[in-house]
Amino acid sequence: MSQRSALMGPALRMGGLVLALILLIVVGVATAGERFWSTGNLITVLSLAAVTGVVSIGMTFVITSGGIDLSVGAVVGLASVWASTLATQYAAEDYGWWVIVVTALAVGLVAGLINGLLVAYGKMPAFMATLAMLAAARGLAEIIAGRQTQIVDVEPFFDVFQARPLGVPVIVWIFVVVAAAGWFLLNRTTFGRRTVAVGGNPEASRLAGIKIKRHTLYLYGLAGLTAGIGAVILLARTTAGSSTHGTLLELDVIAAVVVGGTLLAGGRGTITGTVLGVLIFSTLTNVFVLNNLDSSVQAIAKGAIIVGAVLLQQWFASRERVSTT
Amino acid sequence: MSQRSALMGPALRMGGLVLALILLIVVGVATAGERFWSTGNLITVLSLAAVTGVVSIGMTFVITSGGIDLSVGAVVGLASVWASTLATQYAAEDYGWWVIVVTALAVGLVAGLINGLLVAYGKMPAFMATLAMLAAARGLAEIIAGRQTQIVDVEPFFDVFQARPLGVPVIVWIFVVVAAAGWFLLNRTTFGRRTVAVGGNPEASRLAGIKIKRHTLYLYGLAGLTAGIGAVILLARTTAGSSTHGTLLELDVIAAVVVGGTLLAGGRGTITGTVLGVLIFSTLTNVFVLNNLDSSVQAIAKGAIIVGAVLLQQWFASRERVSTT
């Protein structure tokens, strides 16, 4: 019984999400038919999900640990700008496309580590520390970009990131790989288990010998890193760096993670849920556009989906609780 | 001794804020001289602070109770739009300017109560419930406004709200009155005590017989109401309703409240701190404007101020703990 429920629990919890996604797909097929259910369109949906998706994986870790990162959108902007300055592009011409990638990842990582320092060692509430980073990163990005959109001209970069192995764009593959790695990291490694522990009971974790400060530092670093990857994807998709990249991304990301079933209070996280959450929102946008619907209506639908998904989840969770007792 | 420390504690905590504000004022005087330190400019600073200030008072209650309201900015937009539709304006011409005010307050209140229902009775995390409201309220505002800015033509409305008794604009008086009422409500009434109790330990409060659901409902209603007042102020200032009013206001408001010393985790709230927080940010903006400084630099400064204020506060708090011995 306890064995079964341990396996059933997550499955049940996922139930609501899968249901919601299927519902959206049904609506998509019913209203847009083949225009929706075509390889091309499905790839569009996945491509559009890539940035949010990758960043959501990092965010899943942060939220699972009981934290939050409001700065990811701004960090995506900053990383995209830094990785596309003329200096970076010259270096990329000289040394290789990876210079761009490394720059973006490094910027993301460093910004994340600063967040981590403030939260872990400065003992700032994560909300405030990352809100400060949000403001500062946007400001810095604007200064670096001089408020210009920076067009990337490094062909080898596009050769790599706009390729389509097996017909699927590289950026979608990146999403898939990051999600899989995130799943493994969260569920199969000490790092992941400690993340859950820190979120569930920080004091117990500390007493069990986990260096929670250092761990927290890493977690925000990880979130920053995924923001860096997000920036690379955006560069590849838009061919340009801009200080406006990632505007309000943080809200989409947090919504996807929490709608996916990760507890905002920490102590429970699910990568599968996050991926489903991301897909639900990007399918929603797609269905709306396919039907030429107004973005205002879409905003309302988005609100409704958040409410519906969270309530449904709670309903599943309460059923589950009854069934285990 | 413990009596004294109970009084000293908050005073010490305020210390950092007052210091920061004085610092900013010194910078203002040093860099802009009379242009900064003139009645006219000080009134400009206060007028600018009015919307954020009023909404921050409501937010202080929500955060003190352990919640958060991300929707206030969107609700300000929605209320401003609804209170300035042609229908409302006709009614205002017929019955009086108060129709506009009542409409704005009612819209704010109802939106807040819906948040409250979702949080209290739907048991949704406040972050998610109000994020959903953010999306939905913006969407609805756009639809109602038909994406047009709605100009208010009701002269009596402006007669009231653009007056300047004792040389100070009515909207500044509104801020003062709301802040005073908020202080009284939080510190001197059972409503305030309940708010602190619910934020400090919801389960204990519930078991002590406090109706925490109903109270939570009221709290979000209150926050919505202050958003409605904010909308009235914006209407008075801009003479127009717009679905873009209040964009990103929530972040400024939350920053001001938390920088002011209200605990993001709940259980402790301070209206005085909130007012200081609001003034710090609006003075900052003003000093930057007077010195023609770049908004990018300002964003970075804002981030730094958040970090500095929160860290300083922690330092004061730790000193305070020592000094009570």
Place this chain on the structure above:
Amino acid sequence: MVDADPQPTEQPAQQPLLRMRGIVKEFPGARALDGVDLEVRPGEVHCLLGQNGAGKSTLIKTLAGAHQPTAGEILIDEQQVTIANPVAALRLGIATIYQELDVVDGLTVAENIYLGHELATGGVTRRSEAARNTRKILDRLGHKEISPHREVGSLPAAGKQIVQLARALSRDARVVIMDEPSAVLDSEEVGNLHRIVRELTADGVAVVYISHRLEEIRQLGDRITVLKDGRTVAQSLVVADTPTKELIQLMTGRSVEYAFPDRPGVAEDADPVLQVEGLGLGDVFADVSLTVRAGEIVGLAGLVGSGRSEILETIYGARRATSGTVRVGGKRLRSGVDAAVSAGIGLCPEERKSQGLLLDEPVYRNITLSTFSRIARGGLLDEGAERAAAREQVEALDLRPAGVDRHARTLSGGNQQKALLARWLVHGCRVLLLDEPTRGVDVGARSEIYNLIRRLADDGAAVIVVSSEIPEVLGLADRVLVISDGKAVHEGPAREIDEHAVLDLVMEGSVA
């Protein structure tokens, strides 16, 4: 003997495994330890005794690396060591079971046990090996039925305690510290725990054992160190040679009669104040009926997890009953805590900190938490009157320290319990529901609390007490309900039943 020579000299040859000398710990606001000495030998059960707030938990947290001592030295095998953090302690072979249930609800049993020392290769967890080892340890603890893959959040308190024990065992420790491990366990579990402790000591492991249950210390302990006000007042007394009376004298500085107050008996015609009929809550408990008259104390005895707390909480309206009714003074109660409170029911919950107190609020606001609205006038607080009401109770209950503006966090467990009782004394209750009112409370405070409960009943309140200590239920209550597996299996006067009979009933019930 104690005063004459605190150093026992029976076995001078044996080298102490662990020695703490002159340990001082200052917190901002308190000198928790003021020169403590402790000496522990391999293979012994060394008991730490002291009133609430004496410094026991602080001492062992110092040993566990959770606190840094302000002064003093720690020696292991006569070598001086510094224990900078919990990892260092574990590395030195010191494993600790803390007083609070320090488990992570979202992780499985196996993951909790190996938290911080995961079985892993290059950071990747070896899950099946962890599960296998966990099964072995649980088996050793007599809890085969707990699956290593079960989420700990779904275990009852006693189960979580088992997990904590298992975690300590998994560490291969030389010293295992247990801070009130028996507080959440019922008698059967306690027996099990004692068996494990003996196994450990047989292997040469030293156990430092903290408990407020003196009989337990008699049964299990080899030597005792007594703390009072952060100082060692007696070191390494041999249990067998030290009478209980003397221990109490050492702990409290006075002699306390560890006795229950007299039972005046309830008048036949006393009004039934609380009437519960056919109450049920899902599959947690069913068909509970009971009547409590004015002046009567009814005890609920049973194993941990048998559903007693849930019964109280359901009567109180904190859980929504799936069947049955509750009446107070003949009037049927609608559900909801607020209805119960306004009908004059009060509940002192099981978990003081998470369910009872606003830790960062002053004591007086904790005491008036259910009455401040009533004291207020038209919604305006009257803090003067609140302070006065609180001060009155603080004095009556001898709550220490007496300042009502102190934060509740700074009170020891026993005093926190008194503050909770004071809340309902200010409120004035027709029905008082007490869930484990003496858990973690020292002997001195304990008998004060017993007297207080009796006095409340004598003043006309109807009282229900839940306690896992059967003698307490039998000694305090007029009438006893034995609960087993969510059913009342016996009801009768407390005088007519003894501990064994209760245990038999409980066992039968859970077998049935």
Place this chain on the structure above:
Amino acid sequence: GCTSNEPRESEDTAAGPVTVTENDEPGDEVVIGFSAPAADHGWMGAITSAARAEAEKYEDVDLQVAEGTNDVNVQISQIEGFIDQGVDAIVLLPFDGAALTDVALDAMEAGIPVINVDREFTSPFAARATVLGDNYGMGVSAGTYVCEQLGDNPDAVVAEIAGIDSLPLTQDRSQGFADALDDCGLDVDARVAAEFTVESGEEQTANLLSAEPQIDAIWNHDDDQGIGVLAAIENAGRDEFFLVGGAGSNNMMEEIQDPESVVKATVIYPSTQAADGVKLARLVAQNKTVSDLASLGVPRTVQLFAPVVTADNVEEYLPIGFDS
């Protein structure tokens, strides 16, 4: 060939040599307050830089540039500051014309002439002079161009990628576009709205292209978001349509020069209008007259031309392009 609506008074900002007149002789020192929305995209950035550059040219102008902001509440306080400070003139590109009207009126009442740029106030008394882009006209120009190219095909699929939908100017542009298409029997088959950012341009376009497997023409309101629009088109490997841009950025003009590109035209929305505003403000403050006009005084309204740039005339417009 292509025209927009006839400008009532036009100043030749499009191209051509800069005329130096006696107006450029230094006069009394004037302090001009300048306020505009946040420079969060190239066009708006160009607006401010052009204004600054213009002010640099005059030793008698002290331009006080307030930080760009999209918060009307903050922008109002900036104007209040200018009034309080007693500047000689204010050049104001409001985030929302309606919302800034009242404070502009205050300024006028305080005797400070206000030059309104781009987004129009709702009261004629709120500005001494107004320099307007022509948003409706922009839509008309784009629509007319599309009609010219597709006019003979009534089934042609026309798509529109609008800018920030909640701005009145976007509504004006869409209206102009729809009206012009209507004249040749076409309509907008699919419409999405981006946010003047590259990212949103890419995202919305990707969805749009998925939704419409076959398109004949697309009008994109804004060349800044156009970078993203083009990227999405590239990503989807589509080229069966032609694209018309909006605003007139350098890189769209370069695309127009490239015969391979889907970009065939863009509609100019001059990023020099705030610079014109500064010029006019100086003249007003110094009590001068626009020299090429016979009438005395600075005109009340200057509405700029919204010409269509195509491969034929792109050379002519390149000098006034702005960087995204």
